[in-house]
Amino acid sequence: xxxxxxxxxxxxxxxxxxxxxxxxxxxxxxxxxxxxxxxxxxxxxxxxxxxxxxxxxxxxxxxxxxxxxxxxxxxxxxxxxxxxxxxxxxxxxxxxxxxxxxxxxxxxxxxxxxxxxxxxxxxxxxxxxxxxxxxxxxxxxxxxxxxxxxxxxxxxxxxxxxxxxxxxxxxxxxxxxxxxxxxxxxxxxxxxxxxxxxxxxxxxxxxxxxxxxxxxxxxxxxxxxxxxxxxxxxxxxxxxxxxxxxxxxxxxxxxxxxxxxxxxxxxxxxxxxxxxxxxxxxxxxxxxxxxxxxxxxxxxxxxxxxxxxxxxxxxxxxxxxxxxxxx
Amino acid sequence: xxxxxxxxxxxxxxxxxxxxxxxxxxxxxxxxxxxxxxxxxxxxxxxxxxxxxxxxxxxxxxxxxxxxxxxxxxxxxxxxxxxxxxxxxxxxxxxxxxxxxxxxxxxxxxxxxxxxxxxxxxxxxxxxxxxxxxxxxxxxxxxxxxxxxxxxxxxxxxxxxxxxxxxxxxxxxxxxxxxxxxxxxxxxxxxxxxxxxxxxxxxxxxxxxxxxxxxxxxxxxxxxxxxxxxxxxxxxxxxxxxxxxxxxxxxxxxxxxxxxxxxxxxxxxxxxxxxxxxxxxxxxxxxxxxxxxxxxxxxxxxxxxxxxxxxxxxxxxxxxxxxxxxx
DNA sequence: GTGAAAGCGCTAACAT
DNA sequence: ATGTTAGCGCTTTCAC
Numbered sequence: 113x114x115x116x117x118x119x120x121x122x123x124x125x126x127x128x129x130x131x132x133x134x135x136x137x138x139x140x141x142x143x144x145x146x147x148x149x150x151x152x153x154x155x156x157x158x159x160x161x162x163x164x165x166x167x168x169x170x171x172x173x174x175x176x177x178x179x180x181x182x183x184x185x186x187x188x189x190x191x192x193x194x195x196x197x198x199x200x201x202x203x204x205x206x207x208x209x210x211x212x213x214x215x216x217x218x219x220x221x222x223x224x225x226x227x228x229x230x231x232x233x234x235x236x237x238x239x240x241x242x243x244x245x246x247x248x249x250x251x252x253x254x255x256x257x258x259x260x261x262x263x264x265x266x267x268x269x270x271x272x273x274x275x276x277x278x279x280x281x282x283x284x285x286x287x288x289x290x291x292x293x294x295x296x297x298x299x300x301x302x303x304x305x306x307x308x309x310x311x312x313x314x315x316x317x318x319x320x321x322x323x324x325x326x327x328x329x330x331x332x333x334x335x336x337x338x339x340x341x342x343x344x345x346x347x348x349x350x351x352x353x354x355x356x357x358x359x360x361x362x363x364x365x366x367x368x369x370x371x372x373x374x375x376x377x378x379x380x381x382x383x384x385x386x387x388x389x390x391x392x393x394x395x396x397x398x399x400x401x402x403x404x405x406x407x408x409x410x411x412x413x414x415x416x417x418x419x420x421x422x423x424x425x426x427x428x429x430x431x432x433x434x435x436x437x438x439x
Numbered sequence: 440x441x442x443x444x445x446x447x448x449x450x451x452x453x454x455x456x457x458x459x460x461x462x463x464x465x466x467x468x469x470x471x472x473x474x475x476x477x478x479x480x481x482x483x484x485x486x487x488x489x490x491x492x493x494x495x496x497x498x499x500x501x502x503x504x505x506x507x508x509x510x511x512x513x514x515x516x517x518x519x520x521x522x523x524x525x526x527x528x529x530x531x532x533x534x535x536x537x538x539x540x541x542x543x544x545x546x547x548x549x550x551x552x553x554x555x556x557x558x559x560x561x562x563x564x565x566x567x568x569x570x571x572x573x574x575x576x577x578x579x580x581x582x583x584x585x586x587x588x589x590x591x592x593x594x595x596x597x598x599x600x601x602x603x604x605x606x607x608x609x610x611x612x613x614x615x616x617x618x619x620x621x622x623x624x625x626x627x628x629x630x631x632x633x634x635x636x637x638x639x640x641x642x643x644x645x646x647x648x649x650x651x652x653x654x655x656x657x658x659x660x661x662x663x664x665x666x667x668x669x670x671x672x673x674x675x676x677x678x679x680x681x682x683x684x685x686x687x688x689x690x691x692x693x694x695x696x697x698x699x700x701x702x703x704x705x706x707x708x709x710x711x712x713x714x715x716x717x718x719x720x721x722x723x724x725x726x727x728x729x730x731x732x733x734x735x736x737x738x739x740x741x742x743x744x745x746x747x748x749x750x751x752x753x754x755x756x757x758x759x760x761x762x763x764x765x766x
Numbered sequence: 767g768t769g770a771a772a773g774c775g776c777t778a779a780c781a782t
Numbered sequence: 783a784t785g786t787t788a789g790c791g792c793t794t795t796c797a798c
Contacts, residue, residue, distance in 0.1 A: 113553065115775055126785045131777055141783060158548045162493045163775030166790045181517055181533075182715075187509050194535060203545055206508075206533035208521055218530055221485040224440065225791095333719055366719045388509075392660055392693045394721030442791055453769045458793055468767055490791030493774045552775095 114157045123151035134159055165226060174204045174415060175219055175231040177238065179211050183331055183359065184387040185404060186234060189255060192408020193232060200416055202229075211237040223250050230415040233257075236299040251418035255411040256402075257300055258426075265418070267410045267427045271301050274400045274431040275308025275354065278382050281398070282352040283316050285439055287380060291324040291350035293339045293360045295331060305356045305384070324350050328360055336363025344371065344379075351379060352439070358383035358390045358399055365393050365438065380439045395437035403429050441484045450478035461486055492553060501531045501742060502546055502558040504565065506538050510658055510686065511714040512731060513561060516582060519735020520559060527743055529556075538564040550577050557742040560584075563626040578745035582738040583729075584627055585753075592745070594737045594754045598628050601727045601758040602635025602681070605709050608725070609679040610643050612766055614707060618651040618677035620666045620687045622658060632683045632711070651677050655687055663690025671698065671706075678706060679766070685710035685717045685726055692720050692765065708765045722764035730756050 116134075120127045125144060132140050133148040140148075151157075165171045174197055178186045190206065197204050205228060207219040216239060223231050223246065230251035233243060240259050246252055247264045258266035282290050292309045295302045306325070313320050323346055328335035339360060343350055355361035361383030368375055375381055375395055383390060386401035406429060414424045443461075447454045452471060459467050460475040467475075478484075492498045501524055505513045517533065524531050532555060534546040543566060549555050550573065557578035560570060567586050573579055574591045585593035609617050619636045622629045633652070640647050650673055655662035666687060670677055682688035688710030695702055702708055702722055710717060713728035733756060741751045 113551070113775090116777095117775080127776080128778080128786075129784060132784085135777080139783065144783080158551050160493075160552045160775050161549065161554050162489055162552055163790090164777075166487075166489045166493060166775080166792090167777045169790085181508065182511075182514050184509075184511075190508055190535075194537075198542065203534075203542075207530075208517075210521075215525065215530075222488065224485050225487045225489055226440065227488050333715060362716075362719050366721075369721065388660060389716055389719070392689050392716070393719065394693075394696065440791090443793095444791080454792080455769060455771095455794080456767085459768090462793080466767065471767075487791050490774090491793075493776090493791080494793045496774085 113160075114155045116157075116159070116163075118155055119148065119151045119157050122155060123148045169226045169229075171227055171229055172202050173228040174202050174412070175207055175223055175228040176204050177207050177209055177216070177219060177231060177233040177235045179209055179235045179237060180331070181206070181208050184389060185357070185359075185385045185402075188387070188404035189234065189408040189411075192405040192410075193412040194408075196409045196412035197416070200412075202412075202416060209235050209238070211235070213239060216242070220246055230419050232411050232415050236301065251415055253411050253415045253418065253424075255407055260300070265414055265424045265426045267407050267414065267429065269402055269407075269429050269431045271304035272308040272311070274384070274402075275305035275356070276312045277308075277431070277433050278354050278384065278400050279309050279312035280316075281433055281435065282354060282380060282382060282439060283312065283318065285352070285376075285380065287352035288318055289324070289348070289350040289352070290318070291326065291343050291353045293326050293328055293336065293343075293353060293355040293364065295328055295356055295360075297327060302356060309354060321348065323348075331357060331359055333359060333363035333366070336360035337367040338363075340364035340367045341371075344368075344373075349379075352376075353379065353381050355381065355383050358385045358387045358397060361397055361399070361438075362389060362393045365395070365397065369394065375438050382439050386434055391436070393438075398436045398439040399434050401432040401434050403431075440487075441482045443484075443486070443490075445482055446475065446478045446484050449482060450475045496553045496556075498554055498556055499529050500555040501529050501739070502534055502550055502555040503531050504534050504536055504543070504546060504558060504560040504562045506536055506562045506564060507658070508533065508535050511716060512684070512686075512712045512729075515714070515731035516561065516735040516738075519732040519737075520739040521735075523736045523739035524743070527739075529739075529743060536562050536565070538562070540566060543569070547573055556746050559738050559742050563628065578742055580738050580742045580745065580751075582734055587627070592741055592751050592753045594734050594741065594756065596729055596734075596756050596758045598631035599635040599638070601711070601729075602632035602683070603639045604635075604758070604760050605681050605711065605727050606636050606639035607643075608760055608762065609681060609707060609709060609766060610639065610645065612679070612703075612707065614679035615645055616651070616675070616677040616679070617645070618653065618670050618680045620653050620655055620663060620670075620680060620682040620691065622655055622683055622687075624654060629683060636681055648675065650675075658684060658686055660686060660690035660693070663687035664694040665690075667691035667694045668698075671695075671700075676706075679703075680706065680708050682708065682710050685712045685714045685724060688724055688726070688765075689716065689720045692722070692724065696721070702765050710765075713761055718763070720765075725763045725766040726761050728759040728761050730758075
């Protein structure tokens with residue numbers, strides 16, 4: 113490995129001068145600078161991030177914590193984070209936790225070791241206490257999922273209102289028996305969307321039956337298929353379904369079709385997120401659009417501001433009802 | 440930040456002893472070990488990756504280079520890489536290059552700086568020369584895309600044979616006019632699959648018309664939609680299409696449906712990869728299954744073997760024709 | 767069994 | 783304008 117010493121030797125200067133050139137410090141004579149730059153390219157020298165970090169605690173690296181890379185919802189947020197980070201000279205390190213506390217701990221340590229300068233958490237199953245403890249000493253931002261009672265800044269949408277809008281759309285389309293495919297209630301967004309569902313139903317004097325609320329296990333197409341199978345077997349069958357994720361909704365769409373029924377005639381479906389696939393499904397999926405890309409951009413801005421000592425405020429962004437063929 | 444010195448002080452020992460305990464070196468008295476361990480947990484100490492790396496060049500970090508996180512094809516490979524790496528104590532750093540040489544350079548430097556110990560490249564647009572140069576000094580493995588003439592070990596499938604199988608399936612279903620939706624011909628897989636397409640056509644004495652070969656721009660659904668629109672406008676229209684990616688095929692499926700035509704009656708479609716969504720599309724997509732997860736596992740094994748000095752050989756894995764409703 | 771000290775590559779005072 | 787040097791947190795000889 114080529115070190116700063118090799119360059120200094122070849123250029124016939126001290127390591128300090130090389131460091132000055134590399135860091136674009138002004139106080140170097142033009143002639144010296146040229147010679148050093150020549151030596152650098154001659155040796156194909158790249159400064160060690162390790163050595164630099166150790167000295168300056170500056171890695172220009174951001175950690176992004178997410179439960180799984182397989183969900184397209186995160187994919188689009190990440191695009192936003194990346195573009196924004198890159199523009200300000202930061203690079204990101206994607207950390208898939210798989211909801212595994214051990215892996216989470218490894219990534220937290222990366223931050224505590226100053227290998228990264230800040231962390232954006234999108235993991236709903238993150239250990240809230242550990243994250244809070246981390247946030248006391250290091251820059252932390254939460255994206256999408258957050259904690260109502262913690263001081264950690266976040267960017268999100270109004271999940272309750274969004275769910276309310278989705279269900280109201282179904283009601284206004286003439287549905288009275290509306291089911292909910294929810295994910296794990298441990299997650300804040302799941303509870304908030306369930307609240308929105310319930311409020312919309314109550315507002316219109318519609319009954320909520322326990323058996324119409326289905327909690328899916330994993331965030332996969334298969335879970336949506338299983339959910340709709342259960343719902344369709346009910347004695348008192350719902351005529352419409354609100355799924356808290358497009359992934360569930362698309363699985364449901366597929367399964368309904370496989371069973372020879374029609375959407376929205378036999379049963380209407382609305383999803384949540386507006387992932388790219390939602391427009392490729394048959395029929396096209398009505399959904400609640402989250403500004404994923406923007407959420408990514410904003411959380412990246414927030415974390416970089418925090419790092420540079422600027423005060424940041426949480427943000428609640430706008431969602432949008434997208435009416436398509438499934439309702 | 441808590442350092443090894445803090446722990447040493449609290450435990451009343453030297454930093455060397457703390458280091459021994461942390462690294463599970465045998466030569467520490469039971470009593471001392473207990474006291475040190477107590478101090479560690481008392482202070483919530485986590486060894487600095489930075490300091491350790493600088494000394495040992497051991498980061499237990501793997502770099503994974505990919506063009507875009509949005510393609511589900513990569514997602515499943517990454518799952519395989521992650522599971523395998525984690526099992527052997529490595530963590531991975533996902534690096535999205537967006538086919539941008541500058542970003543590529545940043546990640547290469549991470550390797551040259553020993554911040555990571557090896558790199559798995561899945562980027563078809565990677566700079567072959569730079570990668571080759573890197574491979575002379577550091578562990579490098581290519582996954583899916585590779586270079587026929589370079590000594591860098593790779594894991595892939597037989598793209599030509601797989602494409603041949605896909606097209607043969609269409610021919611055996613009675614099609615004679617078969618179009619190809621390909622991606623950028625700069626990519627090896629694109630050229631190989633085109634070869635397979637041509638060989639299958641020639642083998643059965645079928646004509647290949649230039650206008651039946653469409654090169655899409657970006658790997659997005661929209662590109663598939665655009666491609667099929669062009670193909671359907673041809674005077675001499677193909678009755679079947681082989682798309683080199685499920686993403687193109689699904690876009691095509693959607694567009695055909697939107698135009699009021701039927702698959703496979705009006706036009707048959709076969710894709711490539713077998714991404715999860717291919718089974719959610721309407722109709723379900725026939726495709727060539729790549730063992731993505733396995734490819735990930737094997738490339739991870741390969742890179743870790745390389746790192747530990749074990750000799751590794753390139754691997755060509757089996758593909759499989761999946762007949763579903765679109766053909 | 768344990769400690770002292772050198773040194774990994776780098777930056778930033780401080781000196782010249 | 784440039785060089786000298788301490789020290790970032792850690793591991794690892796080499797003494798004791």
